[in-house]
Amino acid sequence: MHRKKKGTLKSGSGRTVTSPKQAIAIALSEARKKGAEVAAEIDAQERNQNVRFTQAQQQLTDARPPPRPHPIRSHRPRPHRPGCVASGLRPRRAQFPSAAVVSADRAKLKVLSKKYRIDRTYSYDEYDSCLDQVDAVYIALPNSMHAEYTVRAAEAGVHVLCEKPMAVTVDECQRMIDACHANGVKLMIAYRLLFARMLFSRTIMANDEL
Numbered sequence: 001m002h003r004k005k006k007g008t009l010k011s012g013s014g015r016t017v018t019s020p021k022q023a024i025a026i027a028l029s030e031a032r033k034k035g036a037e038v039a040a041e042i043d044a045q046e047r048n049q050n051v052r053f054t055q056a057q058q059q060l061t062d063a064r065p066p067p068r069p070h071p072i073r074s075h076r077p078r079p080h081r082p083g084c085v086a087s088g089l090r091p092r093r094a095q096f097p098s099a100a101v102v103s104a105d106r107a108k109l110k111v112l113s114k115k116y117r118i119d120r121t122y123s124y125d126e127y128d129s130c131l132d133q134v135d136a137v138y139i140a141l142p143n144s145m146h147a148e149y150t151v152r153a154a155e156a157g158v159h160v161l162c163e164k165p166m167a168v169t170v171d172e173c174q175r176m177i178d179a180c181h182a183n184g185v186k187l188m189i190a191y192r193l194l195f196a197r198m199l200f201s202r203t204i205m206a207n208d209e210l
Contacts, residue, residue, distance in 0.1 A: 084100070084101045084102070084137070084138045084140070099118070099120060099133060099134050100118065100120035100121065100122060100130050100133050100134050101113070101118055101120075101121050101122070102121075102122045102123070102124065102126070102127055102130050103121075103123070104123060104124055106123070109121040120133055127149065127152065128152065128156070131152070131153055131156035131158050132156070134158060135158060135159060136158060136159035136160070136161065136186075137149075137153050137158055137159070137160055137161070138161045138162075138163075138190075139153075139160060139161070139162045139163060140163045141163075143165055143167065143168050144168055146162050146163070146165075146166060146167045146168075146172070146176070147167045147168075147172035147173075147175055147176050150162055150176045150179065150180070150187065151175060151176060151179040153185075154176075154179040154180045154182075154183045154185050154187070155179060155183060157183060157184075157185060158185060159185045159186040159187075160176075160180060160185065160186070160187050160188070161188050161189075161190055162176070162187065162188070162189055162190065163189075163190050164189055164190055164191045165189075166189050
């Protein structure tokens with residue numbers, strides 16, 4: 001504020017006021033107006049970014065081949081039969097129903113087969129035979145093997161849950177995505193933090209802590 005003459009004040013915008021209280025009110029009003037202008041500008045920028053992002057997504061979608069159902073497995077109603085593909089598989093971690101297990105360790109395969117009553121066990125060389133017996137696979141192999149085994153599963157019409165990280169290169173990740181998309185199967189990466197916030201919210205609601 002600049003003092004204009006005795007009994008009056010001049011605001012930053014040039015408006016003449018008669019008291020400090022009026023000057024404060026004018027300053028607050030001007031600040032709110034400026035804040036609204038900045039917020040509107042930010043909203044416009046975000047809308048433009050969202051439009052560009054949507055356009056880029058559409059371009060990627062248009063560039064991909066349309067999904068096609070697998071000629072053998074399409075429209076075959078049957079119970080879900082998951083398979084597990086792992087290298088250093090620990091029996092205590094295999095706490096899920098499985099129709100088949102693939103591993104290089106025959107001793108562990110024998111333990112798992114007996115403990116969880118899994119009739120079908122396979123080595124890596126028998127992976128393709130395993131794919132004929134399951135509808136989905138959980139891949140917990142070394143990172144460098146994720147792409148190969150995911151692509152082979154997709155080409156057999158089998159859905160894939162792959163352990164993190166997805167692969168070792170961007171090109172391998174894209175190969176996995178393209179293979180699953182082309183064969184009409186699902187691909188998911190077992191990264192639990194994707195659902196951490198949702199699970200936390202459900203826990204709060206279940207405990208009536210809202």
